[in-house]
Amino acid sequence: MRIDVLTIFPEWFDGPLTTSLLGRAIEERTVEVGLHDLRDWTTDRHRSVDDAPYGGGAGMVMRADVWIDACEAVWNDLDAEVTRGRAAGGREPSERFVAGGRRPRTLLLTPRGRRLTQDLARELAAEERLVLLCGRYEGIDERVHELVATDEVSIGDYVLFGGELAAAAVIESVARLVPGVLGNQESPADESFTSGLLEYPQYTRPSEVRGHGVPPVLTSGDHGAVSRWRLEQAESLTSARRPDLLDGPGPG
Ligand code: ADE
Numbered sequence: 001m002r003i004d005v006l007t008i009f010p011e012w013f014d015g016p017l018t019t020s021l022l023g024r025a026i027e028e029r030t031v032e033v034g035l036h037d038l039r040d041w042t043t044d045r046h047r048s049v050d051d052a053p054y055g056g057g058a059g060m061v062m063r064a065d066v067w068i069d070a071c072e073a074v075w076n077d078l079d080a081e082v083t084r085g086r087a088a089g090g091r092e093p094s095e096r097f098v099a100g101g102r103r104p105r106t107l108l109l110t111p112r113g114r115r116l117t118q119d120l121a122r123e124l125a126a127e128e129r130l131v132l133l134c135g136r137y138e139g140i141d142e143r144v145h146e147l148v149a150t151d152e153v154s155i156g157d158y159v160l161f162g163g164e165l166a167a168a169a170v171i172e173s174v175a176r177l178v179p180g181v182l183g184n185q186e187s188p189a190d191e192s193f194t195s196g197l198l199e200y201p202q203y204t205r206p207s208e209v210r211g212h213g214v215p216p217v218l219t220s221g222d223h224g225a226v227s228r229w230r231l232e233q234a235e236s237l238t239s240a241r242r243p244d245l246l247d248g249p250g251p252g
Contacts, residue, residue: 001032001125001127001128001174001175002031002032002034002129002130003031003032003034003130003131003174004034004035004074004130004131004132005033005034005035005036005131005132005134005167005171006036006038006067006071006074006132006133007035007036007037007038007162007164007167008038008039008134009134009136009164010035010036010037013033013035017035017171021176021181022172022175025178025180030178031171031175031178031181034074036070038066038070040080041069041073041083042066042084043085043088048063049062049063049136050062050136051063053138058138059138060138061139062135062136062140062141062144063141064087064141064143064144065085065087065088067133067140067141067148068087068093068143068144068148069084069085069086070083071093071106071131071133071148072086072087072093072097074131075097075098075099075103075104075106075131076097076098076099077099093147104127104128104129104131105124105127105129105130105131105150105151106133106149106150106151107124107130107132107149107150107151107152107153107167107170108135108140108145108148108149108152108163109133109154109155109166109170110135110145110152110154111154111158111159111160112152113151114153114154115153115154115155115156116155116156116166116169116173117193118173118193120153121174122177124174125174125178130170130174132163132167132170132171133148133149134162134163134164134166134167135163136161136163153170154166193245196245196246197235197237197238197245198234198237198241198245199234199237200229200231200233201233201237203218207219
């Protein structure tokens, strides 16, 4: 799978993309990630990506022409020089401008988007290619939502400074579902959300910590009893903490 990210802070991703299992998957190219600086598609001396909102009001709005040029280039694996300034010339990006005729899933990270869930992560992991658009400031010109994004995705009901953290959450939740990223030992098959339940409690050595022991069933050697206990625990945790998960598929 290949994931391209458009951002004005490509360096933000240095930590998340080079650490731990995700870092290894990228190094081994099981997952490829391309980072693109949106400012490469600006046409003015100051490399500005934003401007004052039409109609007035506080804050700045990210410019549609820069985003459209950048997306068109990334979709077609072109350099910034080739596409810079085209959108302002009146060409609308569409399937016609994508090599092969099909625009990859292009996710705009925004609090107004569809909630990122394990179901959505699974859906995205089945794609060959994703493009993630990280907005900043007060907002993005609505024409970016209309003309380039195929999806709008939110990681929760709170507002971040920008989409970078949300894009990292998408990358990590999707990458770990790509075959070969997790070893068999760490299979995602029986973890929280995959089974529709929260995960049961886990324990390891030492058997006693500050006077607190381990549930005796786990050291009983009775595998059937261990499985039953884990299922009961998962069910009671889920009904106490996330009863919504027991009501069938959520809002997505
Ligand atoms: N950008 C700002 N806040 C966000 C959120 N909650 N989810 C996705 N993108 C965002």
